[in-house]
Amino acid sequence: MKEKKRNLIVIEIIGLLLALLWISPFYLMIVNAFKTKKEIFSGVLGLPEGFETTNFVQAFQDLDFVNSLFNSLLITVVGVGIIILFSSMAGYALARNKSKLSALILLLFVAAMLIPFQSVMIPLVSLFSKADMLNRTGLIFMYLGFGSSLSIFLYHGAMTGISNSLDEAAIIDGANKFQVFWHIIFPLLKPISVTVGILNVIWIWNDYLLPSLILADEHATIPIKMFLFFGQYTKQWHLALAGLTIAIIPVIIGYFFAQKQIIEGVSEGAVK
């Protein structure tokens, strides 16, 4: 037994060292963001001499951070909200209809997941530009198109645990289909809605290529601004790293408050 305990301690130490190695890129990013250009040139591993906050002030301004944070938040919140609403409705309808047609529609959505983004990207941008939809509304609609497949699949799976007798009871009491869905089914789907929400937030928040093809400059999200900012400051690592640190802060805050739900949600989404 003692042997075992000692083994566990050794494993724990190895694990912690590995964890330190794992976050070392973030350590290196942060300490060097506080250095001057000259300090970085003379050494990148140690702590900064004086904490150079001017890097952050300039990066914050050049990233137009208040504006790009707002754009990212707006697109992510509305996009994910719409995906949750419409995918849960579809998952419900497909699960309650046992016909062959319903199974075929579900299969179509699942099969669409095999199509890589780059395979539809060019005609998609062309089509939406003809309809004058290369804007935030168009982008959010595209997110519904790309995001609904996995989400519907997850909702459809979760519906198998919700008995049809609930629907029937409510219908007898005089509710219509929308009332049944909204007041009875949707609240019961909450756990899977959390999963769907988390998976889509991670994707949309970090997405770069699609919004960079769609959005006008004044609506640029954080990744788009980060790309432009980095291009402007190549070889000026002190500024680039300060910008990267700022860009990551919202994610770290979110992770801090919801890490349990995030890890569970991702696990749920991947395994099903």
Added chain:
Amino acid sequence: MRNRDFSFWLFLTPVILSLSLVILVPFVYGFIYSFTNWNGMVATEFLGFKNYITLFKDADFRASIWFTTKFAICSVILLNFLGLGLALLVTRNLKTNNLMRTVFFMPNLIGGLILGFIWQFIFISVFGNIGELLGIEALTGWLSTTATGFWGLVILTSWQMAGYIMIIYIAYLENIPKDLLEAAEIDGASSFQRFRNITFPLVAPAFTVSMFLTLSNSFQIYDQNLSLTNGGPFNSTQMVAMNIVKTAFTENKMAFAQSKAVIFFIIVAAVAITQVYYNKKKEVDM
């Protein structure tokens, strides 16, 4: 709900509309356009297979397919190895289990674009600095050659996604009945035998899931490629996705880029279908 119910279709309208306009219609149009001289707005001439013939002569495109394939193979192996290793580590009875899970998973939440920039700093400045300090030649000049660019991308992607794969393996490892492992231990099975004969077969379904995810992700990588190497030096670390984007939006050859996109779809779909089919046959039923 029945097929003729109005509400059935009403519930499905938003998603069917978006799937059609965002994926299905562009997919079909793209396929047709790839046989024409489409310039993004109009197509005036039907070219037959001309774009496809040009594409197979395009050395950059062929190189990008080969580069992506090598990258995908290396990342899939490394990622599954790392992911399973980390999962085995954090499912032991350790005090800092949750802390480690949190740390290993963290890179996953941050976009590939931002992580690529951070690692550009690490490969160029930090590696260079350590290389000079310790006099290790091999650590200097990273990302300036094809080989270091390749391994840079593999390291970046593995570091980013290993936590995700770890989570998948954890889900399966925690489902293994404890008494099964205990019984084997009482019967005198060594820890390697227990892993080989119990744990390994029971986490086999996790291989299906995580190999599918890692393989299809590795094939479609773009952001990390853009921010870490931007295809350089001389397009030698350019992956297929980036080749398509550049052909379309830098060189403005829309129909030609679309023919590459069609080939890209065939490769990705074929890999995914083969892989899922092959893995499904080997799984163990509990």
